[in-house]
Amino acid sequence: MPLGLQVAWNPDAIGVENLHQFFVQSSESWAQRYVQNHAPFLEHLPAPLGEFAIMLVCCVIFVAVVPLLPLGLVLAERKVSAHIQDRVGPMRVGPHGILQTLADGVKLIFKEDHIPREGDKFLFVVSPYIIFACSFAVFAAIPFGRSILVSELNIGIFYIMAISSVIVMGVIMAGWASNSKWSLLGAMRSAAQIVSYEIPIGLGILTVVMLMQTLNMQEIVKGQDGIANWLIFRTPFTFIAFFVFFISSIAEVNRTPFDLPEAESELVAGFHTEYSGMRFALFFIAEYANMFAVSAIASTLFLGGWHGIVPAEMLPQSGILGFLLRAVTLGGLLGVVIKTLLLVFVMMWLRWTLPRLRVDQLMSLCWKYFIPISFFNILGVGIWGLIFPKDSLLSIIISIAVIILGLIFTFGVLGKSLSQGPEPPPSSAERRVSATT
Amino acid sequence: MEFNPQQLVFYLFALLTIGSAVIVVTIKNIVYAAFSLMVTLFSVAGLYVFLQADFLAATQVIVYVGGILVLILFGVMMTSGRLDLKLKLERGQLFWGGVVSLTIFGLLLSVITNTPQWENVDAGASQEPTTRKIGEMIMKEEFLLPFEIASILLLVALIGAALISRKEVRNE
Numbered sequence: 001m002p003l004g005l006q007v008a009w010n011p012d013a014i015g016v017e018n019l020h021q022f023f024v025q026s027s028e029s030w031a032q033r034y035v036q037n038h039a040p041f042l043e044h045l046p047a048p049l050g051e052f053a054i055m056l057v058c059c060v061i062f063v064a065v066v067p068l069l070p071l072g073l074v075l076a077e078r079k080v081s082a083h084i085q086d087r088v089g090p091m092r093v094g095p096h097g098i099l100q101t102l103a104d105g106v107k108l109i110f111k112e113d114h115i116p117r118e119g120d121k122f123l124f125v126v127s128p129y130i131i132f133a134c135s136f137a138v139f140a141a142i143p144f145g146r147s148i149l150v151s152e153l154n155i156g157i158f159y160i161m162a163i164s165s166v167i168v169m170g171v172i173m174a175g176w177a178s179n180s181k182w183s184l185l186g187a188m189r190s191a192a193q194i195v196s197y198e199i200p201i202g203l204g205i206l207t208v209v210m211l212m213q214t215l216n217m218q219e220i221v222k223g224q225d226g227i228a229n230w231l232i233f234r235t236p237f238t239f240i241a242f243f244v245f246f247i248s249s250i251a252e253v254n255r256t257p258f259d260l261p262e263a264e265s266e267l268v269a270g271f272h273t274e275y276s277g278m279r280f281a282l283f284f285i286a287e288y289a290n291m292f293a294v295s296a297i298a299s300t301l302f303l304g305g306w307h308g309i310v311p312a313e314m315l316p317q318s319g320i321l322g323f324l325l326r327a328v329t330l331g332g333l334l335g336v337v338i339k340t341l342l343l344v345f346v347m348m349w350l351r352w353t354l355p356r357l358r359v360d361q362l363m364s365l366c367w368k369y370f371i372p373i374s375f376f377n378i379l380g381v382g383i384w385g386l387i388f389p390k391d392s393l394l395s396i397i398i399s400i401a402v403i404i405l406g407l408i409f410t411f412g413v414l415g416k417s418l419s420q421g422p423e424p425p426p427s428s429a430e431r432r433v434s435a436t437t
Numbered sequence: 438m439e440f441n442p443q444q445l446v447f448y449l450f451a452l453l454t455i456g457s458a459v460i461v462v463t464i465k466n467i468v469y470a471a472f473s474l475m476v477t478l479f480s481v482a483g484l485y486v487f488l489q490a491d492f493l494a495a496t497q498v499i500v501y502v503g504g505i506l507v508l509i510l511f512g513v514m515m516t517s518g519r520l521d522l523k524l525k526l527e528r529g530q531l532f533w534g535g536v537v538s539l540t541i542f543g544l545l546l547s548v549i550t551n552t553p554q555w556e557n558v559d560a561g562a563s564q565e566p567t568t569r570k571i572g573e574m575i576m577k578e579e580f581l582l583p584f585e586i587a588s589i590l591l592l593v594a595l596i597g598a599a600l601i602s603r604k605e606v607r608n609e
Contacts, residue, residue: 123472154566155491162495165503169475172510176468188514191507198503215568 070288111277123177130170156217178274186270190261203374204245221305237380249294295343
């Protein structure tokens with residue numbers, strides 16, 4: 001079977017480390033022959049240029065596939081919100097409205113591209129591209145399978161953090177260049193929020209890195225074979241870290257209950273108030289791509305990535321049967337996508353269920369609760385690593401027992417005392433400080 | 438000279454670094470200077486990648502672009518009501534600034550030329566991540582004391598920042 005077909009049937013089975021390598025290998029088989037037969041002059045190109053072409057192909061695949069995600073996710077969001085609110089959602093375009101987003105996209109392309117007269121033209125035009133590019137660059141390091149990865153970086157997760165921290169710059173740029181108070185206020189809020197919530201995210205990632213001893217995403221996934229080895233259940237501390245990480249991720253992508261930067265009732269639409277047409281669509285696509293990316297990162301770091309519930313050696317490695325079995329046990333390419341979409345669904349569910357937080361609540365949640373909890377997690381994981389240097393049945397049983405006891409305690413004892421009454425409003429001094437951000 | 442795409446990209450990054458740095462210094466608009474600084478920091482990270490220092494490059498982006506630059510922009514936008522503040526370049530500043538930067542340049546050059554041996558990192562031969570080496574150097578070998586001193590300095594700065602911001606609230 002030619003390598004290309006083999007990959008199409010069963011992307012996880014072949015022993016190729018990443019997409020880049022796949023193209024290098026397959027190029028030996030048919031691409032080289034094609035070049036020899038039809039375009040011999042191409043052989044005289046210097047070797048690095050060939051490498052460059054291969055990298056370009058890898059990138060094109062991702063850039064072509066990833067924008068299709070928001071197309072589905074936007075429709076999913078509208079449908080989920082509709083069903084939560086007892087409506088039916090879009091129904092007119094296509095069966096059950098499945099082509100609605102496509103129609104909206106076409107409409108956005110034809111809309112007038114408006115640039116504020118008093119605004120800063122150059123920065124106004126550039127900022128959507130920065131946000132868009134950074135949201136998509138994140139996907140380069142997320143593994144979707146044993147061989148489905150654009151580039152296997154040694155510093156994988158650190159690269160993802162670095163690239164996603166640049167998004168703030170685009171947001172500030174958009175807010176400032178629009179020359180509108182809503183945009184500027186939204187951008188400031190967004191920047192404060194993203195910079196703050198990056199700390200619990202980083203500390204949450206640190207707990208994972210401490211356990212796995214590597215920053216490489218692929219290595220992190222390889223250490224999570226089978227549900228007992230998923231990092232979320234490995235220690236009680238990573239169990240807490242997962243929730244801190246996930247909630248902080250929601251804050252980082254500016255979604256309700258943390259959507260203060262684009263609070264409709266206060267700021268019209270936040271930092272992208274002045275944008276219209278395709279530029280607005282770029283922000284929109286980037287937002288949904290971000291949502292998918294943070295969910296994919298959460299499922300890679302804590303929920304086993306492309307490793308399923310059942311350890312890999314218990315399943316057939318090749319053939320369509322193995323592919324299906326892996327998908328059913330939440331492993332492989334389909335497994336990652338299912339886990340990620342589940343987390344995305346939880347995000348949508350929260351958005352249409354919870355009210356928005358106040359600014360002071362947002363900041364106190366981050367600085368007074370999440371960061372101390374994260375430091376506790378790091379300390380705990382360090383001690384856990386000293387007590388159980390190697391994972392054993394004992395350590396996993398203890399961990400799961402502690403998690404269950406903790407859940408019972410949280411929902412039984414703390415839950416009751418927390419639901420006594422609402423938090424008192426902040427004092428006037430506190431409110432004045434928070435009003436400035 | 439043989440044509441080498443890698444060299445081409447390297448010179449592109451070098452040009453980008455220097456060009457945007459010149460814009461940072463000369464441009465009148467302070468917000469443009471800050472955004473131009475972003476390009477500079479990014480292309481320096483690109484140069485680090487060329488030196489196989491992947492961890493350093495990512496750290497550069499996180500710390501400078503994601504942290505310090507955002508704080509600079511925050512400071513600019515929060516403190517001055519006028520965002521279109523015009524900066525002035527004076528001749529005296531140019532002279533003394535030139536003296537200081539030339540001194541620093543000479544210092545760096547002497548360090549570079551006087552370093553007896555540069556450890557060569559071959560990316561193809563060793564697949565070992567650079568983070569392992571960095572971690573061992575900092576926590577085990579000769580750089581433990583400077584590392585701890587730096588962390589205490591950061592802690593002091595953190596406490597100082599908390600103290601200053603708290604006082605402001607009390608005075609209001």
